[in-house]
Amino acid sequence: MNCNKALRRMLLSIIWIIVGIVLFALGVMGILDEFWYGFGSAAIAVGVIQLIRHILYRTNDEYKTKVDVKVNDERNRFLSSQAWAWTGYVFILCCAAAAIVFKITGEDELCSLCATGIGLMVFIYFVTYMILIRKY
Amino acid sequence: MKNRIEELRKEKGIRQDELSNVLGVSRQTISSLENGRYNPSITLAYKIAKVFDLAIEDVFIFDEE
Numbered sequence: 001m002n003c004n005k006a007l008r009r010m011l012l013s014i015i016w017i018i019v020g021i022v023l024f025a026l027g028v029m030g031i032l033d034e035f036w037y038g039f040g041s042a043a044i045a046v047g048v049i050q051l052i053r054h055i056l057y058r059t060n061d062e063y064k065t066k067v068d069v070k071v072n073d074e075r076n077r078f079l080s081s082q083a084w085a086w087t088g089y090v091f092i093l094c095c096a097a098a099a100i101v102f103k104i105t106g107e108d109e110l111c112s113l114c115a116t117g118i119g120l121m122v123f124i125y126f127v128t129y130m131i132l133i134r135k136y
Numbered sequence: 137m138k139n140r141i142e143e144l145r146k147e148k149g150i151r152q153d154e155l156s157n158v159l160g161v162s163r164q165t166i167s168s169l170e171n172g173r174y175n176p177s178i179t180l181a182y183k184i185a186k187v188f189d190l191a192i193e194d195v196f197i198f199d200e201e
Binding site: 068069070072073074075076078 | 164
């Protein structure tokens with residue numbers, strides 16, 4: 001990760017914290033409902049954790065080296081890519097199984113939702129494949 | 137694909153973590169390469185061969201089986 005990228009991510013973390021504080025405050029004041037209150041809390045937590053990591057990256061050389069190796073290590077990238085591929089595959093299988101179960105139990109709306117999910121994933125796969133064909 | 141990384145590394149007297157630092161990869165990657173569980177990209181294979189002052193085909197043995 002280069003310094004500009006790290007700085008951009010640091011700014012993004014600060015934006016997350018600000019958005020989180022605004023949502024949290026609006027939730028406390030009763031302007032927004034509980035969902036946004038929880039969402040704001042989560043955004044603050046994520047922003048703070050990311051900000052700490054980015055500050056560490058910029059100030060601690062040992063941590064920076066560790067992160068750079070982790071990010072650039074080709075085996076890690078390969079494992080991550082494989083894990084995502086398997087996640088997608090298992091998710092589709094789970095959706096297919098759920099669609100069958102919902103159809104049998106008469107939950108037609110949920111069955112349609114699962115089937116749409118599968119269709120959407122296949123479509124995204126096709127689009128991604130076509131983009132990657134042009135890239136490589 | 138078989139390789140001679142472990143043999144060449146021991147000949148040179150360097151540890152896995154030292155080799156990983158030179159190559160900019162994790163120690164686990166070196167371990168996986170030595171055990172034959174992971175095949176490197178052509179770029180990494182080239183870097184490894186360069187560390188040992190050898191050609192890629194001297195470090196990695198293509199096994200058709």
